[in-house]
Amino acid sequence: MLYTLHEAAYHAATPLRFGALSLKTLWSSPANPWSDTALARNIVAMSDVFESVTRRYGKPEWGLDQVEISGVDVPVSIETVWSSPWCNLIRFRRDGSALKKAGRPADAPKVLIVAPLSGHYATLLRGTVEAWLQDFDVYITDWVNARNVPLMEGRFGFHDYIDHVRTMLEALGERAHVVAVCQPGPPVLAACALMAEDAHPQRPLSMTYMGSPIDARLSPTLTNELAEQKPFAWFRSNMIYTVPLPYAGVGRRVYPGFVQLYSFMSMNEARHREAHWAYFNDLVAGDGDSAARHEAFYDEYLSVLDLTEEFYLQTVDIVFQKHLLAKGELWHRGRRVDLSAITDIALMTVEGENDDISGVGQTQAAHGLCPNIPEAMRVLHVQAEVGHYGVFNGRRFREEIYPLARDFMNRAHGAGESGTDAERPSPRAAA
Template identity: 70%
Template sequence: MLYTLHELAYASAAPFRIGAQMARDFWTSPFNPAADTALGRTAFASAELFESVTRRYGKPDWGLDVITIDNRPVRTTEQVVWSSPWCRLVRFARHIGDLKRAGKPTSAPAVLIVAPLSGHYATLLRGTVEGFLQDHDVYVTDWTNARQVPMLEGRFDFFDYMDHVRSMLGVIGPRAHVVGVCQPGPPVLAACALMAEDEDPNRPASMTFMGSPIDARLSPTVTNELAEEKPFTWFQSNMIHTVPWPYPGFGRRVYPGFVQLYSFMSMNEEKHTDAHWRYFQDLVSGDGDGAQKHEEFYDEYLSVLDLTEEFYLQTIDIVFQQHLLPRGLLEHRGRKVDLEKIRDIGLMTVEGERDDISGVGQTQAAHGLCTAIPDERRVLYVQPEVGHYGVFNGRRFRDDIYPRVRDFIAANEALSAVPERTATAA
């Protein structure tokens, strides 16, 4: 019912959005003599703000057709190398000629960036992907909005997620490197443990976890406390809703992205209110740079996707309530996940000192669980003065965090028998 009401509210606001768009065009028309007056700029800013907070934000583009490497433009080609109804494995292949002109080698370590499936699209990691493209052959998981998957495609749960990670590492080939950002930490670590136990030739050469709830019992945040305080049945009753017609996933039970978005924004309500007030003031004053930065951030932040009921509820149960992985109790389809089987896969953990989603200690807990990994293949790093988002995006990520991850991957590439890879597109 909530999902249907949400769609009805969006549809009901359509005439007002059209009116706001017409007002915006009127007050910016070069034929309007009052356009550049205080009244005109205020009217335009009001219409623009209303339209921006009521519009439907679709899946953003990656926008990585051309990146900069060592101050040189390098073209990339977005390639879908594997897919299922639930995910596309996207490779950003760098152009050979451009790499040579930038003085970069044409082969590079393969890196699978596992994007979070927690409400936002994988494009939230645009800056992360761009950073890794400086020195790597980059693949990223592009998860599908559950409301777009027909009921005939069946279920997708926590263990299917693990299977997807393993399948994608198999497509990339032997001894790639995997990077789990936020939510993927526990299922990626578990998948790697199974691959290590099987001596799978496609097991990764290294694992890097960034702001991940490997053991959510440590340094609990507001998010962790909510998951522990509420009974499991509360999440079943209050967070799960049915996809309405005419979406392809009509009838599917999901955790809607708009519910997740509201939860996150309510945690920092004052911050978001101030940001929109500054945006309004920038529009009135004609500060294009300030308004553009706001639009770029919120165009991404307000784009959300739905999660399947089974994946969301199992994540709450396994990761945040029962803590099965750190307690050594997680089983995958009747088979115990044994983290001590990981012996020849490097492990790096990255945390932010001010992370209010995954507190300091939750990610680095992986080191205490993976006891068989040699010390020379471990790195534990806490970045001062950054929050959750800053762990994988922004200036501190580019200047302080990424260089450490790059060096860690290079060291584990050298320690593993990794075949040479051509990381470019013709």
């Protein structure tokens, strides 16, 4: 019922939204003799703010048509190399001739970035992709909005996620590097363990976990405490709703993206309120640059997707309530996930000092859970003065975190190609 009411509210606001746009056009028109008055600027700004908070935000564009490498603008084309009803594996193909001009080899190591399936689109990692494009052949998981998947396609749960990660690593055709950003940490680690136990030829050379709840019992945040305090039945009763018409997935039970969005915004309600007030004032003052930055952020932040009922509830149960992977009690398709089976996959963990989603300790727990990875193949990094988002985006990510990850992967790649321990990553820890 809530989903239907949400859709009804959106459509009910449509005439008001068009009215606001008409008002903006009237009061900003050069033909209006009062367009340059304080009254007009306030009306135009008010109309802009109203339109932005009532708009339907679709999936953002990647906007990565080119990337600058060593002073050369390298064209980038986006192609889908593998797909299922639930995910598209996207490759960012760099132009070979431009790479040659930049003095870079066309045949770079492959990196699979596993984007979170937690309410936002993979485009949230645009800055993450752009960084790795400097030195690697980049692929990313582009998860599909569950409300657009017809019921006939079946269900998609936590264990299907593990299977997808494994299948996509296989699709790369060689030993690559895998990066899990936030939510994917546990299922990616499970997939790596299963591939390691099988001595799979496409098991990754390295795995990097960034702000991931590998063991959510450590340094619990408000999100973790909510998952612990509420019984499992509460999540099923209060967080799951049915997709209405006209979506292709009508009848599918989902955890709606707008519920996730409202939950996150309520955690920092004052900050969002202040941001919109500042946006209004920037519009009135004619500060286009500040207004554009606000719009760019919220265009991405307010674009959300739905999760299937089974994936959301199984993640709450497995990761945040029972902590099965951290306890060594996770079973997948009749097999116990044995993290001790990982012996030749290099491990890097990255945490943010001020992360309020995955507290410090939750991600680095992977080191203790994977006891048979040699010390020379580990990197543990805690980035000072960044929160959750800063772990994989922003200035400190570009200038401090990514160079560490790049060097870590290059050493792991060299060790994997040589088949010896001589070039394996040296131990490094930062706090």
